[in-house]
Amino acid sequence: MAYTPQFYPGSTSVGINRRKHMSGNVEKLRDIPEADVVAIMGHRAPGADYSSTHPPLKEMGEPDCPIRQAVEPTPGAAAGDRVRYSQWTDSMYFAPSIPYFRSYWGAINCKGCDPGTLSGRQIIEARERDIEKYTKTQYDSEMTDVALCSMRGCTVHGHSLRLEENGMQFDMLARTELGNDGNVLGVKDQVGIPLDKKVNLGKPMSEAEAKKRTTIFRFDGVPMSGTVGARKPDEAVEMTHHMWELRTKWGYRPE
Amino acid sequence: MVTASDTESIQVEILPQRYLMPATAQKLLNAIYENGGITRIMIHGPNLPRSVPYGPAKGTPIDENRDLIIEVGGQAFELGVKVGRVRLELESEKYLPGLRAACERALPFTFQIKQGKFFHNRPTISDYAKYGNVEDKRILGLIDPKARKDKLAILSEEKVTIEDEER
Numbered sequence: 001m002a003y004t005p006q007f008y009p010g011s012t013s014v015g016i017n018r019r020k021h022m023s024g025n026v027e028k029l030r031d032i033p034e035a036d037v038v039a040i041m042g043h044r045a046p047g048a049d050y051s052s053t054h055p056p057l058k059e060m061g062e063p064d065c066p067i068r069q070a071v072e073p074t075p076g077a078a079a080g081d082r083v084r085y086s087q088w089t090d091s092m093y094f095a096p097s098i099p100y101f102r103s104y105w106g107a108i109n110c111k112g113c114d115p116g117t118l119s120g121r122q123i124i125e126a127r128e129r130d131i132e133k134y135t136k137t138q139y140d141s142e143m144t145d146v147a148l149c150s151m152r153g154c155t156v157h158g159h160s161l162r163l164e165e166n167g168m169q170f171d172m173l174a175r176t177e178l179g180n181d182g183n184v185l186g187v188k189d190q191v192g193i194p195l196d197k198k199v200n201l202g203k204p205m206s207e208a209e210a211k212k213r214t215t216i217f218r219f220d221g222v223p224m225s226g227t228v229g230a231r232k233p234d235e236a237v238e239m240t241h242h243m244w245e246l247r248t249k250w251g252y253r254p255e
Numbered sequence: 256m257v258t259a260s261d262t263e264s265i266q267v268e269i270l271p272q273r274y275l276m277p278a279t280a281q282k283l284l285n286a287i288y289e290n291g292g293i294t295r296i297m298i299h300g301p302n303l304p305r306s307v308p309y310g311p312a313k314g315t316p317i318d319e320n321r322d323l324i325i326e327v328g329g330q331a332f333e334l335g336v337k338v339g340r341v342r343l344e345l346e347s348e349k350y351l352p353g354l355r356a357a358c359e360r361a362l363p364f365t366f367q368i369k370q371g372k373f374f375h376n377r378p379t380i381s382d383y384a385k386y387g388n389v390e391d392k393r394i395l396g397l398i399d400p401k402a403r404k405d406k407l408a409i410l411s412e413e414k415v416t417i418e419d420e421e422r
Contacts, residue, residue, distance in 0.1 A: 154310035161301060162339065165276045165364075170337065173307055174319035192312040 010236040014222045017215045018236075021101040024109035026141040029202075036199040037136045040151055042189030043084045043128060050128050052080040074112040076127025086135040087123040087190065088149060089156040091169040094221060095148040096205075096213040097138075098122075105143065110134045120159040121152065139201075142213050146184040147204030150176050153190035167204060176201070262347050264294055266374060269341040269358055270367040274300060279361065280338040281325040286357035288328045292350035293343055295374070295393045300339030342373045 007022035008015055020026055035046035044050065054060065057078050062068050090097050097105075099122035106115035106124045113126035113134060124134060135151070138144055147168050152158075158170035166178045173192040179185045179200075186199035205213065217224035217234075226232035246252055275283065280298070287293065303320040307313055323334040345351065351370075358366050374396030378389050389395060 155307075157301070162271075162273050164274045164337075165279060170274055170301060172301060172304065172320075173312075174317055177319070188312075191310045192307045192315055192317070194315070 008236065009239045010234045012217075012222045012234050012236075013212060014215055014217050015234060015236055017096070017213060018101055021097060021143060021215060022104045022108055024105060026105075026143055028140050029142050030140055030146075032136065032139050032199070032201060034132070034136055036186070037139055038132055039195050040186050040189055040199060041084070041086055041132065041135060042153070042191060042193060050076075050079065050081045053082050054080040056080050074127060074130045076130035077112055079127075079129065081128040081130075083125050084128045084131050085123050085125045085153070086131055086138075086151060087121050087153050087156070088138070088144075089121050089152045089159045089169070091148040091159050091163065092216065092218075093148065093163050093169075094207070094210040094214040094216060094218070095159075095169075096145050096210065096215065097143040097149065098215050101215045102138070102143065105138075106134065121156040145205040145210055145213070146176070146201040147178070148210060151190045155192070167207075178204075264344050264346055265348050265351065265370055266342070266344045266372055267351065267354065268369045268371065268373055269343075269354075270369065271339070271362055272365045275338040275362075277323045277325050277334055277338075279363070280334065281327065283338075283341070283358065283361040284325070284327045286361040287341070287343065287354060290350060290353040290357045292346040292353075294346055295397060296341065296343040297374075297397045298334075298336065298338050298341050300336040303335060303337055344374060 005023070008018040010016075010018070038044065038046045057073055057080065060080075088097075088099075088102055090099065090102075099117045099119070102122040102124070103115035103117040106113050110124070110126065110130070112130055113124050116123040116125070124131060126134060143149075148163075150169060150171065152171070152173075152175065155171070155173050158172070161170045164170055168176065168178055168184070173188065175186065175188040175190075175192060177185050177187055182203055184201045184204055186195065186201050188194050211221050214221060217236075219227075224234055224237055226234075269283075269287075271283075284296075284298075287296070303323065304317060305320055306317055307315045324331050325334060345354065351368075355368055358368065376392065376395060378386075378395060382389060382395060386394070
């Protein structure tokens, strides 16, 4: 029987969504053209050549190494691309993903990437053509709600603030806007440089939809330990206590 | 038993559930103004810079944050922040029910009104360093002591004074 990896515990909708994100088995909700994703990332003009840090691996002549023979390089590494980044900010008001689960998703499902987790933002670094593919996957999937999540290379502090009146995450640099037709438009790249043309990112999720897809335990959504008066800790709490105990008492080595 | 006097001024904070767009902020502030009894009022929220302050796009103008002009009580002034909370001092508690009704009229979503102490009444060292001896004590607590420069728009009966340079 083939082995199926098991991810996060818990039977709540949040636990189930966290498992989905970690396993990479996420639903595709929209299809944003690759050129638009490249424009929002802002590292190169859509259609321009990739800048490189070394010649393609085939031309370099690699040393005789069993690891290099066993591991197939990613397209970006094979071509010698520069390492680039994409950084996400997810609102605490029921954004579908959160920094830790974007990082789990990246570390488990994306080859040759370096995820970095911070309190309000999550960055993934990888070779340029790889990171473009990973970013597009995140944009197109249920990991992203275009109103509550946005790509921000700097000035990320909207994640912890109340939402704007129209339901968008606050952004000091106004990188996204809600159009008259209800679609969210990307008007600037990650760092705040205006785009040549506005990018249509599609409709945002409704509040109920965002609450259904979120990976955030919240007292006014799915609380981690049940509601006051009816405490019922999720299995995730037990698991966290177990991990904490193993780590603290025996450094993960119970023998 | 001591009965609290109903003629003493009270300080309240209005906390809307969401950040207000300029049009809603104008509606709310006008509704508060019409209710009357205001000794002083302060709007608070995240800064809206006129240009990108740092990063690779430093200096790029942010057109969305320019010309956010609202008119309150017949005077126009430019918003420098996204309105997230309004703190005010009322002459007495009798204006509080009217204030609550004004918020209900102006805000399309829920809000909280807290009563407490929100403005300090003695100058801090920062106040002294910036303004010296403050003659009009109503100014105390109206601006962020950590702000790098004076960001203060005073609406008085005569004129609007805005001390805020572009950055």
